[in-house]
Amino acid sequence: MLSRLMSGSSRSLERDFSCTVRLLDDSEYSCTLQRDAKGQYLFDLLCHHLNLLEKDYFGIRFVDPDKQRHWLEFTKSVVKQMRSQPPFTMCFRVKFYPTDPAALKEEITRYLVFLQIKRDLYHGRLLCKTSDAALLAAYILQAEIGDYDPGKHPEGYSSKFQFFPKHSEKLERKIAEIHKIELSGQTPAMSELNFLRKAQTLETYGVDPHPCKDVSGNAAFLAFTPFGFVVLQGNKRVHFIKWNEVTKMKFEGKTFYLYVSQKEEKKIVLTYFAPTPEACKHLWKCGIENQAFYKLEKSSQVRTVSSSNLFFKGSRFRYSGRVAKEVMESSAKIKRDPPEIHRAGLVPSRSCPSITHGPRLCSVPRTRRRAVHISIMEGLESLRDSAHSTPVRSASHGDAFVAHARSGRAESSERVAVIADEAYSPSDSVLPTPVAEQSLELMLLSRHSNGAPCSIEEEKEPAGGANTPEAEAETRELRALCPGVGGAGGVARAEQAMVCLQNPLRAPPAH
Helix, strand or coil, X not given: CHHHHHHHHHHHHHCEEEEEEECCCCCEEXXXXXXXXXXXXXXXXXXXXXXXXXXXXXXXXXXXXXXXXXXXXXXXEHHHHCCCCCCEEEEEEECCCCCCHHHCCCHHHHHHHHHHHHHHHHHCCCCCCHHHHHHHHHHHHXXXXXXXXXXXXXXXXXXXXXXXXXXXXXXXXXXXXXHHHCCCCCCHHHHHHHHHHHHHCCCCCCCCCEEEECCCCCEEEEEEECCEEEEEECCEEEEEEEHHHEEEEEEECCEEEEEEEEHHHEEEEEEEECCCHHHHHHHHHHHHHHHHHHHCCCHHHCCCEECCCCCCCCCEXXXXXXXXXXXXXXXXXXXXXXXXXXXXXXCCCCCCHHHCCCCCCCCCCHHHHHHHHHCCCHHHHHHHCCCCCCCCCCCCCCCCCCHHHHHHHHHCCCCCEECCCCCCCCHHHHCCCXXXXXXXXXXXXXXXXXXXXCEEEECCCCCCCCCCXXXXXXXXXXXXXXXXXXXXXXXXXXXXXXXXXXXXXXXXXCC
């Protein structure tokens, strides 16, 4: 009898598990959930904790033991999605970047998006030209320490903040100059709003990069943004496909296919190779969700999608949330007193140390510091003597960013654009925080990329049946990017089927 009671008590304890979620300000939210709790329940707890109503832009990210990132699916059990034992650690992040973040209804939502984009800036996801970088950093400085005060802010005060992985003295002086002269009087909310307006105009706004290789073996970063699908190589955006031009996405093993229908009934297929089958599946699922969110008029139009030509074969996936248009309509109906915002200024941060007051890189671990010095945004150090440095405009930037500039980029038919003075290499973006040492291999790989163009083929169904991601039994480390893509035979078959379009503008080697 006693043993029966003990076993029953043991089973009861096993029904609960602990979970910790890292928030955007690097604080943590811990809770205990029942074993059958679904992702939606945990997400609702977080949003209630944050007093957040415009919650559809956000999600919960976790990393499995093989260092593969995933978004928590809200319709499924939390425990069943994990490949490790509790307690679980996850991150609350922006999943769908607002098309116009300045138009968000509530200040609390804008503040959370501001924190996310500030992280993007630090980790190299939001890479931009020097003048833009200085202005964005100055907005952060104004939001966190307020107006310049010579009694509190001695010479070189901006050097004590870490906005990017690496700074140059020239850039720091430019940041301080803008902060002193142009932003005086702006409240934290106003500075954050202007920061969002500026960030939204950049080519890398909303980019959550997926490292891949094209058919020629050149490193590239694929991403889905509010405006469409982009491919970044070197310091250029080599492809921009609007969402209404994307007709289908699928994957087979480590190969990702994007089917595109452009003007004059021209149909093409973009083909890329992910480092692992799981990474490719994650890329595909992100693409399906982003297209549904930004393209569809209402969630009732969402359909279950198959990764294969045959519906009963391969992986199937269905986006389960609301779409952007529904979210904006719902936000317009919000009527409540603005919730109080507890800003995280001047609080030490693990992964965004712009809000620390120690020397530069003081909050970056030694192993990570070495990687930072080797690669991430290496060009910022060279800006002292860079001929690409653009002087910051002397006019006030308070309301300088008009809406038509943002919409013009979204409607632009330009496919190739220079995104920054230096090559895009967001190594910190493809691993959890803190960054594992394997990211060094990806950075070194990116430095040897020659920015060759991606591969395009006339639309056709690929011959032969490739193994599904679950059947692939290969290494999941990031060094899988280093060998030849898919083996010699796979490359040979791909080269027979595809035509490499030569880019007239060769990008500098990626770092």
